[in-house]
Amino acid sequence: MIDVTTPRIEIDLAKIAHNAEKLKRLYGSRGICVTGVTKVVCGDPRIAGVLVKSGIHTLGDSRITNIRRMREAGIQAQFVLLRTPIPSQAESVVKYADISLNSELSVVKMLSKFAVNNNTAHKVILMVESGDLREGLMPSDLEDAVQEVLLLEGIELAGIGTNLACFGGIKPDEEKMEYLSSLAGDIEERFGLSLEIVSGGNSANYTWFVSGGNTGRINNLRLGESIYLGCETLYRTPIPGLYTDAFMLIAEVIESKIKPSIPYGEVCQDAFGNVPGFKDHGQIRRVILGVGLQDVPVSGLTPLLDIDILGASGDHVIMNAKKEGLKTGDEVVFDLNYGALLSVMTSPYVSKRYVNSI
Numbered sequence: 001m002i003d004v005t006t007p008r009i010e011i012d013l014a015k016i017a018h019n020a021e022k023l024k025r026l027y028g029s030r031g032i033c034v035t036g037v038t039k040v041v042c043g044d045p046r047i048a049g050v051l052v053k054s055g056i057h058t059l060g061d062s063r064i065t066n067i068r069r070m071r072e073a074g075i076q077a078q079f080v081l082l083r084t085p086i087p088s089q090a091e092s093v094v095k096y097a098d099i100s101l102n103s104e105l106s107v108v109k110m111l112s113k114f115a116v117n118n119n120t121a122h123k124v125i126l127m128v129e130s131g132d133l134r135e136g137l138m139p140s141d142l143e144d145a146v147q148e149v150l151l152l153e154g155i156e157l158a159g160i161g162t163n164l165a166c167f168g169g170i171k172p173d174e175e176k177m178e179y180l181s182s183l184a185g186d187i188e189e190r191f192g193l194s195l196e197i198v199s200g201g202n203s204a205n206y207t208w209f210v211s212g213g214n215t216g217r218i219n220n221l222r223l224g225e226s227i228y229l230g231c232e233t234l235y236r237t238p239i240p241g242l243y244t245d246a247f248m249l250i251a252e253v254i255e256s257k258i259k260p261s262i263p264y265g266e267v268c269q270d271a272f273g274n275v276p277g278f279k280d281h282g283q284i285r286r287v288i289l290g291v292g293l294q295d296v297p298v299s300g301l302t303p304l305l306d307i308d309i310l311g312a313s314g315d316h317v318i319m320n321a322k323k324e325g326l327k328t329g330d331e332v333v334f335d336l337n338y339g340a341l342l343s344v345m346t347s348p349y350v351s352k353r354y355v356n357s358i
């Protein structure tokens, strides 16, 4: 049955497949394998299946709930837990993830204990801080950590990695990548081993990659946004040849009337405790949509029509319809940014409709 209720997100599976294949081929051309990141789509098995069909055989997610969802739906892939494990979830991490990114030895020790108990092996990638100041061991602590990890039963050191452009907005440039490569070389030399994975970052690494320098030891990137939204993430520039419109939010007009552009009466606080201010455009066509801040951060939406978002409350978006003759029941289509996509995919109030299945 086709779901035509609103609000709904329309997910073009063929466009996602196209983006995934293109990125896999692009990065693969210089020895970098892609981990497909599924967290923004909550581990949606239909989308995860598309990534696997596109040739991406390792999937990464920040949440064990999502990894479990994909496993239980029968997705055949290697699963990587991207967020440093929550200590109280260590047992599930070993149970559902093949690999996890780690920055705390105490947690790796817990993973070791559960791996031994369950008679399995769990792989870890040690994350190194390189300036963005989210997760990671300080580089000066890395060799000691490696030494300890190598002694842990049930744990295999799969490699090292870093993450940039997330918290601090720091660019993964040639210098940062060369430094990570040199750390990998140092570890291999000191411990006489070979690291399977040197994971250089995320969708923000595109600019570094296409600048054409040496990729050094970097042989993996973890990609989410560039697959789904077709852009790099330092400047949010579209990547040539990729679709930027694989996801569209559709909302519906619930009221359409000519009204003033400025509220009248004594101005106090609005629903969220702010005192609003408005520009006077005289009488305008005000349109209300049946979607609101409980569904999506409205600032992350861009309408395809030439109409303006005036504001939102929990359940309403209020728009100036300008010259568009929108009436009750009409559908209004929006482009979404990453934050908006995340909320919409997470919301039980927004229905999901898949188009162009592959």
Ligand SMILES: *Cc1c(COP(=O)(O)O)cnc(C)c1O
Residues within 6 Å of the ligand: 037, 039, 062, 082, 083, 101, 163, 201, 202, 203, 204, 222, 223, 224, 225, 226, 233
């Ligand atoms: C979310 C995440 C990614 C993917 O980031 P994108 O910008 O969506 O490509 C990669 N690595 C880690 C550790 C993450 O948490």
